[in-house]
Amino acid sequence: MDRIYFVDNPWPNGHRIINFKWGTHFKYEEVEEWEGKAGLYFDLHLETADYYEEDLDEDEEEAEVDDWHAKIVWNNYHSCIFSSEEWAYKGFLVGSEETPFDLEVLDGKEYAIDFLSEEDQEDWEPELTAFDIYLLGHDATAFHTIKFTKVENQTYQINWKGKLALAYAGDYEFRYDFHTLISSTSFIGITIPDELTDLRAYELLERFVSRPALFELKNDNGNRQFVLK
Numbered sequence: 662m663d664r665i666y667f668v669d670n671p672w673p674n675g676h677r678i679i680n681f682k683w684g685t686h687f688k689y690e691e692v693e694e695w696e697g698k699a700g701l702y703f704d705l706h707l708e709t710a711d712y713y714e715e716d717l718d719e720d721e722e723e724a725e726v727d728d729w730h731a732k733i734v735w736n737n738y739h740s741c742i743f744s745s746e747e748w749a750y751k752g753f754l755v756g757s758e759e760t761p762f763d764l765e766v767l768d769g770k771e772y773a774i775d776f777l778s779e780e781d782q783e784d785w786e787p788e789l790t791a792f793d794i795y796l797l798g799h800d801a802t803a804f805h806t807i808k809f810t811k812v813e814n815q816t817y818q819i820n821w822k823g824k825l826a827l828a829y830a831g832d833y834e835f836r837y838d839f840h841t842l843i844s845s846t847s848f849i850g851i852t853i854p855d856e857l858t859d860l861r862a863y864e865l866l867e868r869f870v871s872r873p874a875l876f877e878l879k880n881d882n883g884n885r886q887f888v889l890k
Contacts, residue, residue: 665709665741665841667796667825671732672712676741678841680708683819684849684886686750687857687865697789701762701851701869702752703772705792705807705821706744707841712736728797728830729837735797742795743802753791753807761871764889768811774823775803777835787828798829802839812845815889819843850879850886862887 664675684704688697712735728734745752753774756762775790787793787801794802805823812818822840826833853862859878866873866887876887 663841663843665707665743665839668838668840670729671735672715674715675841676709676712677714678707678843679710680706681843681846682706682849683817683846684746685755685851686746686752686854687851687862687869688750689865698754698757699869700754700758701756702745702750703755704745704750704752704852705819706746707742709741711740712738728827738795738797743792744794745792747795748793749788751791751793753805756869756871758868761869763871764875765872767809767817769809771806771808774805774807777803785833794825796825796829797827801826801828801833801835803835816845816847819846848889850888851876853878853885853887855883859885 663678663681665678666673666675682705684706685701686704687700688702689699713732716732753772755772775792777785785803790801790803791805792802794800802823802825805821808820810818810820820840820842822838824835825837825839826835827837851866853859857865862878862885863873866876870876875889877890879886879888
């Protein structure tokens with residue numbers, strides 16, 4: 662089972678990932694208001710088991726340490742949700758009008774996301790970053806590198822690392838590191854929101870994807886997605 666590691670936290674062997682999914686959505690001018698670019702955005706969603714699931718039953722005495730190193734603090738928040746879609750559809754740009762998304766060049770592709778300049782770090786806004794995280798409360802994350810490596814067919818390995826800030830506790834410096842290797846996952850499709858007609862969705866597919874013919878529209882009880890044929 663895949664794991665995520667929060668470097669130097671109380672569990673050096675990391676935490677078991679119980680749910681992971683990889684999808685996409687469109688951002689488009691007509692209904693969106695955000696500081697960004699219209700296009701196709703990747704979404705990643707990750708959930709862990711309880712932080713303490715592999716601990717022994719007996720209580721452990723701890724020296725007085727800061728929140729990051731204190732099991733009792735982590736255990737108060739139980740588990741992690743790390744997502745670009747749990748609280749708002751955010752994600753990171755992979756296809757635009759100028760450079761449409763090309764699935765055929767995804768193998769070996771590495772994306773650098775939210776690499777904030779020193780000036781940006783002094784006045785950054787969490788709602789404008791690609792991912793939200795519930796870690797020790799609703800914290801913040803940036804400086805991501807995410808690499809996709811094809812395993813077979815349309816199954817990929819995802820190597821993901823980045824930095825965290827304990828924003829819930831008022832610390833906005835990205836001083837902590839995480840990393841995870843998702844050994845095998847498949848793209849679940851492009852989510853189509855209810856307000857888009859099928860025709861408009863196809864227009865966006867043509868606009869932001871280099872080979873739209875690779876996709877077909879699937880309607881599952883009103884939940885529509887473009888999926889690979």
